[in-house]
Amino acid sequence: MSTHISNRTRVLTLIGTIITQFALGSVYTWSLFNAQLADKLSEPVSRVAFSFGILSLALAVASSMAGKMQERFGVRKVTIGAGVLLGASLLLTAHATNLILLYVFAGFLIGFADGTGYLMTLSNCVKWFPERKGLISACAIGAYGLGSLGFKFINMYFLQHGGLETTFDIWGVVAMIMVILGGSLMTDAPKQEISAEQAAEGARDYSLAESMKHPQYWMLALIFLTLCMSGLYVIGVAKDIGQSYVHLTAGVAASAVTIIAVANISGRLVLGILSDKIARTKVIAIALTICLVGVCALLFAHLNMMVFYAAVACIAFSFGGTLTVFPSLVSDFFGLNNLTKNYGVIYLGFGVGSLIGSIVASIFGGFIATFYLMFALLIVSLVIALTIQLPNGESDAQLVVNH
Template structure:
């Protein structure tokens, strides 16, 4: 690669990391539930539903990001994402009822976050076809670190300013970071087939969706997202209800999950450049299975509980890091944003299905049993799935070789 292009792709990487860090700030939402509940005179559970809507809107926007990038380019869409994010937080600061909160903090902020997240990630991965796993780890690791970094930023803001001013300042800081990152980004060039690991050609979204492998990958992704998001969301409650930990001890689950999640992103992301990515996903599924089996069937001590949720969080973090590159292995790089975008809807679906099952069938255990069954199916899929056209390509290669006995 010539020096000018090399400089552009590293600028894009820096811009993507900056943008991802700011977009990851939405995962500090739980810091605001209690104060919003007091302000709106509504139960915390109803206030917290805004984050479920945010996750769903994020996933839907991610599925549309490919079309937006195709029409406007990565820089313009990322700038618009940053401006909408700032507007969403500003309007949230003025929300006086649950409907306004759901519209502003849920749908608008979620849509803005999703439009920037998957598009900038996929574009960055396309710039580094030879190091897709490492680049995914850097970008998605920054997204995870954003929740940790903004935890301290938002707590500091809350300690010095009102709730309304905190939302406005949060929006201003996040918007400035996303826009600054966007200005460093450039659309990745089309990738020749030779640069793509294992894929014979680029599948359009319509072509990819006609392949059974596409839906196998989608179910595997949905399963790990459901397990990760559900356990992350209720870890403290599980510790208090199942393990009978004190509230202070159970709260340590948040730190355990954060460390395990980030470790999974970095470790499995780097590993995915050194071995087949589908085998990395198999390892992640085994880790999630171990965690879920422990939660369901082991006599839980504090140590076993923290180990179990760490396994689930490690699996979740690693899977969402490796998946963009895995989808590109199966269906090509050039249509990655669209092809991964529909699969990424599993993130939004997984974020609400676990809670719905728990509310309908009596709590944590029902969801855990569903997740366990899905993990077993997903593991079987990952062990048997083959890239589209792999068998045909081997047959053609065999036919093209000279064989003994042929005249």
């Protein structure tokens, strides 16, 4: 009877997580609104677009804090709270009358709501399925990616037929209902017990303080930062790279956005499922190699439309796969029970990475400087991925065999 209840509970949690992640992924339609918000506020598009940089940083910071909130209130209450805040923030954004209010509502509040729900619900769902961590991550994070695609059509329709304020209002209500519904289906995962066999092999759960004392923790953080910076920078400026660097027409360059979305989701599914079959450090090494091929193409190849499309597809594929594989990879190294906290600090690399690429480009005057930084960091990260060992001295490949 208890097994039946447990199976039902974890399936409901998975369904709730997928619904929630789909709604949370809707924030990645943000670029649709920049031009209209700039007109409304009489501000340059670049200043309006900065709100998404703030959103990304707030999302990463909230993700690192969500573990403490879950411990105190439980996954259901925190997710429902995140849904209410997300809906309220989108409704407030609809009526922002100046740039400061936009940065507060669209940047800090939407980012905080999204980040609170994103990592916590993902980690909780993975804990329910310790035997299928890669597949479950692929389902949850795939839903997050599909959310940006699904809401793109919803938001574009209402922008054309209802205007800016109406679109934000409808988006806010729909996203809030979905997150509240998803949260109400979730249950906190039970504490994972380490078997005698695993204990004999040196497996254990590390607290955040213990994890941070190991060099492996910071090695993983560097790899994550590198792949996030590469992915977020290229995704953010793909159209501009296509036009000013590859000299494509605006329409041809804009097609890169669709290619990036497909490659991103493909990376999440392919590398997520592969990570249940081979060592996850090898999967990350594959992601780093594919990303490196893309960056090398942008730096050293004779660029035309097809080379440009292939290069951005490589980088987006690797970025999507990394976001899927990393929660399970961190749990392999430091245990499942403290995953939300341990991965939460590493996830700050998502927010920091989104800023570093843009800062380097603005200081050194263009894309090339950021591409060279990506190139150097990818080589260092690839060496780490191929040589890193678990804190107990085992290789990741041994962990897969033992499992």
